[in-house]
Amino acid sequence: MAEDRDFEQNTYAAVYQLIEWKRYKEALKQAEQILHHEPEDPDALALLARIYLLMEDYEKSLYWSGEVLKRDPDHTDAWYVRVVAYYDTNAVKAFFDAAHEALRIEPYRAHYYFLLASQMNKMGKFEQAKEYLQQALQLNAESPLYLAVLSYTEALLGHFEESERLDRQAIRAEAEEPGVLLHLAWAAGHRGDYTLQEKYMQSAVRLNPEDKQYQDEYLNALQNSHKLYRIFLAPMKVIRRMKGWQIFVSWLVAIIFFKPFLILFIVLYILAHWATKGIVHVRVFGWRRRGS
Numbered sequence: 001m002a003e004d005r006d007f008e009q010n011t012y013a014a015v016y017q018l019i020e021w022k023r024y025k026e027a028l029k030q031a032e033q034i035l036h037h038e039p040e041d042p043d044a045l046a047l048l049a050r051i052y053l054l055m056e057d058y059e060k061s062l063y064w065s066g067e068v069l070k071r072d073p074d075h076t077d078a079w080y081v082r083v084v085a086y087y088d089t090n091a092v093k094a095f096f097d098a099a100h101e102a103l104r105i106e107p108y109r110a111h112y113y114f115l116l117a118s119q120m121n122k123m124g125k126f127e128q129a130k131e132y133l134q135q136a137l138q139l140n141a142e143s144p145l146y147l148a149v150l151s152y153t154e155a156l157l158g159h160f161e162e163s164e165r166l167d168r169q170a171i172r173a174e175a176e177e178p179g180v181l182l183h184l185a186w187a188a189g190h191r192g193d194y195t196l197q198e199k200y201m202q203s204a205v206r207l208n209p210e211d212k213q214y215q216d217e218y219l220n221a222l223q224n225s226h227k228l229y230r231i232f233l234a235p236m237k238v239i240r241r242m243k244g245w246q247i248f249v250s251w252l253v254a255i256i257f258f259k260p261f262l263i264l265f266i267v268l269y270i271l272a273h274w275a276t277k278g279i280v281h282v283r284v285f286g287w288r289r290r291g292s
Helices: 002-020 024-037 042-054 058-071 076-088 092-105 110-122 126-139 144-156 160-173 178-191 194-207 212-224 227-239 244-257 259-285
Strands: none
Touching: 002 024, 002 042, 024 042, 042 058, 042 076, 058 076, 076 092, 076 110, 092 110, 110 126, 110 144, 126 144, 144 160, 144 178, 160 178, 178 194, 178 212, 194 212
C-alpha cells in the first residue's frame, strides 16, 4: 500500500512537471499509468481531461470530464475543464450552463467571471462584461489580465479616461504577458492611440511569435499606425466619442448634404486600406508571400 501511494504521488508530481514544461504527450502517458492503477479515481480521470484540454482535444476533454462527474458530480477540476472547453469551442449555451453550475460549486474562482466577461464582450454586451470583470477583480484585484480586459471593455463603452487608467495599472503589474499586451493593444486601438497599439503588439508578438492571431494583430497595428491610413482613421476617433443618436444624425446630414464627398471619402478609404495593407506586408515579409 505504501509503495502504491509513493508511486501515485511521484507520478502525479511528474505529470504536473511535464504539464509545466508543456510536454503534454508525455504527461498523458504518465497520467494513463495512474489511471491503470486507479481506474475509478475521479482525480486521475480529471487529470486526463485537463491534459486533453491543454492539447486542445476538446472532444476527449469533455468525455473524460463527463466520466469524472458520473462519479463525483461536484468535482471542481472536471467543471473547470468543461467550462473552458465550451468557451474555447464557442458552444455558448453549454458554456453558460457549465459556468453557472461551476460557480455554484466554486463561487470564488475568479477565472469563471473572467470567461463570462469575455463571452459577453464577444456578444457586444459590454455593461454585463464590465460587471463580471469587476466581480473577478474583487477576488483577484492584482490580475493584470483582468485589468487589461477591463481596460478594453471600458474603451468599448467609450470610457476612454478609465480605460487609460486601467491600462497603466495593468502594465505596472505585468508588462511581459502576451495576453495582457494583446488586450491593451485592442483598448489602445479603440481609443485611437495607434502608436501605443503598435508598441503593445510589437512586444506581444515578440513574446509569442508563432501564434497566428498575434501575427495578424501586429500587422493590423502596423497598418493603423501608418500615416496615410491614419488620415482616414481620424474620423473614427471622433465617432467613438459620440452617442448613438449623434452618429445617426451626423450620417443623415452627410448623406443629404455631402453625398458626393461621402462617397469619395469611402472610395479613398478603401484604396488607402489596401494600399497600406500592401505596404505593411512588404515592410514585414518583403515581396514574397506570407508563410512562404
